[in-house]
Amino acid sequence: MALALAAMLAGSCFFAASAQDRDSTAISEEKNWASDTTLSIDEVMVVATRTSQEVVPVQMLSGEKLRSLGTHSIADAIRYFSGVQIKDFGGIGGLKSINVRSLGSQHVGVFYDGVELGNAQNGIVDLGRFSLDNMESVSLYNGQKSATLQSAKDYASANAVYLQTRKPRFTEGKRNNWNFGLKSGSFWTVNPSVLWEHRISDRVSLSASTEFLYTTGRYRFTYAKRDGYDTTGIRQNGDVRMTRAEVALFGDIEDGYWRAKVYFYDSERGYPGAVVRGQFVHQDRQWDDNFFAQGSFKKDFTPWYSLQLSGKYAYDYLHYLADPRLDVTAMYVDNHYRQQEAYFSAAHRFKPFRWWTLSLATDFQWNSLDADLRDFVYPMRYAGYGAAATSFEFGGLKLSASILYTYIHDVLRASEAEMDDRHQLSPAVIASWKPFRAIDLELRAFYKKNYRMPTFNDLYYTFTGVSWLEPEETTQYDFGATWHLIRGKGWFRGVDVQADVYFNQIDNKIVAMPTSNQFRWTMMNLGYVEILGIDAAAQGYFRFGPVDVSPRVSYTFQRARDLSDPDSEWYGGQVAYIPLHSCSVTLGAAYRDWSFNYSFIYTGERYESSANIPENYAQPWYTHDISLTKSFLFNGWELQATALVNNILNQQYEVVKCYPMPGTNFMIKVNFIL
Numbered sequence: 001m002a003l004a005l006a007a008m009l010a011g012s013c014f015f016a017a018s019a020q021d022r023d024s025t026a027i028s029e030e031k032n033w034a035s036d037t038t039l040s041i042d043e044v045m046v047v048a049t050r051t052s053q054e055v056v057p058v059q060m061l062s063g064e065k066l067r068s069l070g071t072h073s074i075a076d077a078i079r080y081f082s083g084v085q086i087k088d089f090g091g092i093g094g095l096k097s098i099n100v101r102s103l104g105s106q107h108v109g110v111f112y113d114g115v116e117l118g119n120a121q122n123g124i125v126d127l128g129r130f131s132l133d134n135m136e137s138v139s140l141y142n143g144q145k146s147a148t149l150q151s152a153k154d155y156a157s158a159n160a161v162y163l164q165t166r167k168p169r170f171t172e173g174k175r176n177n178w179n180f181g182l183k184s185g186s187f188w189t190v191n192p193s194v195l196w197e198h199r200i201s202d203r204v205s206l207s208a209s210t211e212f213l214y215t216t217g218r219y220r221f222t223y224a225k226r227d228g229y230d231t232t233g234i235r236q237n238g239d240v241r242m243t244r245a246e247v248a249l250f251g252d253i254e255d256g257y258w259r260a261k262v263y264f265y266d267s268e269r270g271y272p273g274a275v276v277r278g279q280f281v282h283q284d285r286q287w288d289d290n291f292f293a294q295g296s297f298k299k300d301f302t303p304w305y306s307l308q309l310s311g312k313y314a315y316d317y318l319h320y321l322a323d324p325r326l327d328v329t330a331m332y333v334d335n336h337y338r339q340q341e342a343y344f345s346a347a348h349r350f351k352p353f354r355w356w357t358l359s360l361a362t363d364f365q366w367n368s369l370d371a372d373l374r375d376f377v378y379p380m381r382y383a384g385y386g387a388a389a390t391s392f393e394f395g396g397l398k399l400s401a402s403i404l405y406t407y408i409h410d411v412l413r414a415s416e417a418e419m420d421d422r423h424q425l426s427p428a429v430i431a432s433w434k435p436f437r438a439i440d441l442e443l444r445a446f447y448k449k450n451y452r453m454p455t456f457n458d459l460y461y462t463f464t465g466v467s468w469l470e471p472e473e474t475t476q477y478d479f480g481a482t483w484h485l486i487r488g489k490g491w492f493r494g495v496d497v498q499a500d501v502y503f504n505q506i507d508n509k510i511v512a513m514p515t516s517n518q519f520r521w522t523m524m525n526l527g528y529v530e531i532l533g534i535d536a537a538a539q540g541y542f543r544f545g546p547v548d549v550s551p552r553v554s555y556t557f558q559r560a561r562d563l564s565d566p567d568s569e570w571y572g573g574q575v576a577y578i579p580l581h582s583c584s585v586t587l588g589a590a591y592r593d594w595s596f597n598y599s600f601i602y603t604g605e606r607y608e609s610s611a612n613i614p615e616n617y618a619q620p621w622y623t624h625d626i627s628l629t630k631s632f633l634f635n636g637w638e639l640q641a642t643a644l645v646n647n648i649l650n651q652q653y654e655v656v657k658c659y660p661m662p663g664t665n666f667m668i669k670v671n672f673i674l
Helices: 002-018 041-053 061-067 074-078 455-462
Strands: 058-062 084-088 096-100 110-114 115-117 135-142 159-165 176-185 189-199 205-213 221-226 229-236 240-251 256-270 286-303 305-322 333-353 356-371 377-396 397-412 422-433 440-452 472-486 492-514 521-542 547-562 581-591 594-603 621-634 637-646 655-656 665-673
Touching: 002 041, 058 061, 061 135, 074 084, 074 096, 074 135, 084 655, 096 110, 377 455
Parallel strands: 110 159
Antiparallel strands: 058 135, 084 096, 110 115, 135 159, 176 189, 176 665, 189 205, 205 240, 221 229, 240 256, 256 286, 286 305, 305 333, 333 356, 356 377, 377 397, 397 422, 422 440, 440 472, 472 492, 492 521, 521 547, 547 581, 581 594, 594 621, 621 637, 637 665
């Protein structure tokens, strides 16, 4: 049955590619899973914990699989998850944001080591600025994480991405780990990195990592003038200079732990801009400085009571320059933005019986935004979150319910206007059932209400903000199943299959509407969107002699209809940039100290607006990527060398209209591990 379903998924995926209409996904797994060779305890713990506790749909990439995909950033890796669309505005330097199940980028929470990354200005986290070098795992949760001890903010997003950085691990008698890395390849990319891990004592360890990236971002592309792709251009102003540094402390205490981290990111980049009417050269520049310090504490005080505390302070600086003296097509913009955020959370878990768990969480968050804009109101936001949850487990049946209360109070420092306070309740119900003891089959379903507050830009940006905007509300329904089959011996070692059918609704969708001046828009609550979707994925595990093979295939169907205006000629059209069909295939193989990875991503036909007419048609695109890794072991140290080739067929494609993506490109990675 499992092999038949996997074959059906693979067949549907490749049939979609030949018919030109599909997209992305993947689920995680460690190299050499379920082999006859001995696995490390750490790898077994990570996989077992994830699969045994989560009830909602979850996808994860971790360990060697995460690093073998030939990706430059977190955003590139997330493309392999089902139900995901990445908005990529071209090359390494372009902005990259994530849209999950067509709900919009602002409905995706991004958590870094358990604490949410924020952007009160526009609500979007640029995933392109996070490295994979120090990343332990990347997880995507639909609905919400089903942990029984978590912050109130964990309940506040329609979908969530969790980025978990590496925790130091030491072999017996070793006090220091070193990892020196260097990546180099196309676009004159140079990316050195250093990771140092130090064991201070038996219970306290330190991790420090830093990296530098430089790339010109220049690559050739072809574009259509009228009758097809007949002109070659060179992508310019896509250069990036970036420095990232992190220092973290890890402490273990009796029945608990504590963590502390300091993060710094500095970059200067050009924005390549859109290729319109033969205009290749753009001179827009952006400078970013991001700093945050965060910490967490967790302890089980008794078998029935646990406490988790976390806190954070963040400062973000952004400078954007568009100078018509350098680019005659640009309108002059020279803006500076400064954001600050303070956050604290306390979560409590009570377990009066083995089958019953209660949890309470309260969060406080403060945000401010300064900008050198005319008539700017310098907003501050005070937000309080309170979440109550309960869960029951009776044999193979798990039930949980939660309710989130959100309070928002905005203060405008340069205005006499008083903003109304916002109050909102967001319930969620989750259930899972294992009907058979002998078969590892789990059925699941969830219902969740959620909303997002308008951002500072939506409400207060000069010339466009509208202070009376209502929150954007979402309703999610999901029904799915997961099946695991494990065999210890033989060439077929096991298979994981999961599938979900979901229905989402977005009310009061915030849209930008033009006014009498093309440079002045206004924000309005106009939209209503319905999304009907199917996510399906299958992962197989095989062993042929000394060779471990792990194929994965996933498929996504999404019918996202814009139902905002019944009188519109385009009523019911597919939402912009949402493909009806998409899929991905990956194939990993490992033989002794060699490993090989192949990946295929397909995004089907789309439209560039809800007006689904030929003028707005966006062609399907696909890429084939391969990587090969060889490990060399010496006395006490290891050398890993990896060669990656992306887009090996030199596909010319655009994720966003007029922003051409790179053709064939390569990268060499070398890691020296002590």
